[in-house]
Amino acid sequence: MPINQSTFRERLVAARHLLADAKLDGLLIFCPENRRYLSGFTAADCSLNESSGCLLISQEAAFLLTDFRYREWALAEAPHFAVQIYQKGLPKLLTEIIARLGLSCLGFETHYLTYCGYQKITETAAAAGLQVQWQPVENLIEQLRVIKDAEEISLIQQSLAITEKVIAAVGRNLRPGRSEKEVARMIETGLAEAGAEGPSFTPIVASGPNSARPHHHPGDRLIEANEPIIIDMGAIYQGYCSDMTRTFFLGEPDAKFKEVYSLVRRAQRQAEIGMRAGMMSDAADGLARQVIAQAGYQEAFGHSLGHGVGLAVHENPNLSPHQERAVELKTGMVATVEPGVYLPEWGGVRLENMVLIQPDRVQVLNKNLDFYHFGNTSAI
Numbered sequence: 001m002p003i004n005q006s007t008f009r010e011r012l013v014a015a016r017h018l019l020a021d022a023k024l025d026g027l028l029i030f031c032p033e034n035r036r037y038l039s040g041f042t043a044a045d046c047s048l049n050e051s052s053g054c055l056l057i058s059q060e061a062a063f064l065l066t067d068f069r070y071r072e073w074a075l076a077e078a079p080h081f082a083v084q085i086y087q088k089g090l091p092k093l094l095t096e097i098i099a100r101l102g103l104s105c106l107g108f109e110t111h112y113l114t115y116c117g118y119q120k121i122t123e124t125a126a127a128a129g130l131q132v133q134w135q136p137v138e139n140l141i142e143q144l145r146v147i148k149d150a151e152e153i154s155l156i157q158q159s160l161a162i163t164e165k166v167i168a169a170v171g172r173n174l175r176p177g178r179s180e181k182e183v184a185r186m187i188e189t190g191l192a193e194a195g196a197e198g199p200s201f202t203p204i205v206a207s208g209p210n211s212a213r214p215h216h217h218p219g220d221r222l223i224e225a226n227e228p229i230i231i232d233m234g235a236i237y238q239g240y241c242s243d244m245t246r247t248f249f250l251g252e253p254d255a256k257f258k259e260v261y262s263l264v265r266r267a268q269r270q271a272e273i274g275m276r277a278g279m280m281s282d283a284a285d286g287l288a289r290q291v292i293a294q295a296g297y298q299e300a301f302g303h304s305l306g307h308g309v310g311l312a313v314h315e316n317p318n319l320s321p322h323q324e325r326a327v328e329l330k331t332g333m334v335a336t337v338e339p340g341v342y343l344p345e346w347g348g349v350r351l352e353n354m355v356l357i358q359p360d361r362v363q364v365l366n367k368n369l370d371f372y373h374f375g376n377t378s379a380i
Contacts, residue, residue: 200234245352
């Protein structure tokens with residue numbers, strides 16, 4: 001089921017509280033995920049083009065500004081926002097609304113309004129005689145998005161169920177001689193057939209030595225027997241993302257693969273057992289990192305333990321090992337737990353589950369957690 005309209009009303013109220021706390025008269029929202037989170041407007045979700053629209057919210061008003069191509073879409077999906085169509089460009093329409101509302105301190109999202117766009121908007125407002133204090137903000141609406149409600153968790157679980165169905169089917173069809181690109185195409189086709197809106201990111205298929213590259217781009221290399229194969233993929237379902245990684249092995253796993261695989265799985269389980277609300281994110285990372293370091297592979301685990309997932313596949317919190325980036329884990333956060341070990345020339349192993357942070361533990365959202373046998377394919 002889609003998000004209930006009453007939820008969008010509640011989100012708008014919460015956003016206005018944040019505006020008051022930040023002493024802002026209004027806020028311009030260009031981030032596609034923030035735009036959808038507050039309004040329900042889905043058009044051009046992945047586009048930062050001006051024509052796909054922005055929101056302007058104040059304590060008294062809520063506007064969705066877009067162009068004619070999205071008019072009917074916006075009217076149908078965002079009933080709590082006044083839809084305004086710009087004929088002469090966004091800067092001119094924004095200037096008119098800012099003047100009408102009498103806004104003097106207006107926030108804008110630094111990560112999503114380009115410098116060129118900022119120049120056009122501010123220069124148009126100044127030319128009209130408006131005296132506006134333009135206040136850069138970062139991670140304001142994201143403060144709301146980081147805690148998932150029951151509707152969001154349900155959609156994330158449905159997205160993950162699609163991902164698990166597809167990765168299982170792909171695993172059953174892995175064969176020596178198939179290229180990484182071919183397997184990536186199988187994933188994308190499978191996601192479409194399973195009801196996903198699309199992949200949440202370009203699938204990673206990394207075979208043999210390529211699996212030592214955590215974010216390898218699928219290439220023409222042919223998969224061989226008796227080597228690790230990392231598949232990292234996710235789905236989008238009603239706007240919400242999933243992210244999952246499994247490591248496969250064609251043939252009977254050898255001693256090296258078993259050693260590395262079991263180490264990564266132990267590290268993942270250690271984090272899943274130990275994580276809970278109130279813990280700092282760097283401490284959560286340390287639960288898995290300590291296991292890998294004690295086995296002598298500390299240099300082979302060079303990325304963070306995980307990241308938040310929601311309307312974006314990578315969002316807060318970041319489970320980084322760096323103390324200066326640490327944040328407190330809170331009930332309702334959804335994150336990945338994905339330790340890995342990567343050995344040049346041999347390959348790598350990464351395992352990724354999604355978890356829901358709870359007061360005294362985490363709930364692993366994945367269902368497929370055991371050792372599988374798909375024909376001549378072994379996947380752990």
